[in-house]
Amino acid sequence: xxxxxxRSFEASLEALEQIVQQLESGDLPxxxxxELFEQxxxxxxxxxxxxxxxxxxxxxxxxxxxxxxxxxxxxxxxxNDDNAAENENGF
Numbered sequence: 289x290x291x292x293x294x295r296s297f298e299a300s301l302e303a304l305e306q307i308v309q310q311l312e313s314g315d316l317p318x319x320x321x322x323e324l325f326e327q328x329x330x331x332x333x334x335x336x337x338x339x340x341x342x343x344x345x346x347x348x349x350x351x352x353x354x355x356x357x358x359x360x361x362x363x364x365x366x367x368n369d370d371n372a373a374e375n376e377n378g379f
Contacts, residue, residue: 297338297339300331300334303327303331304331307325307328307331308328310324311324311328
């Protein structure tokens with residue numbers, strides 16, 4: 289397995305962010321800019337693929353006993369601050 293294949297999603301995203309910063313600086317020669325752009329495209333595609341894989345795994349985990357994907361709204365856990373704000377507003 290090559291170094292690029294072993295890279296985590298987070299590491300790929302961080303590398304992509306660094307490339308964007310370098311490109312935005314505008315202080316690079318054309319050849320270096322093109323090289324970084326190519327690396328950025330590869331990293332972007334890699335991140336998209338990993339996100340797609342994660343989405344497919346989640347869909348499999350959320351299937352009901354008939355194999356249909358079930359979707360439910362995400363209800364974030366309320367913190368004490370949220371409860372206090374609701375009590376102040378009368379909700």
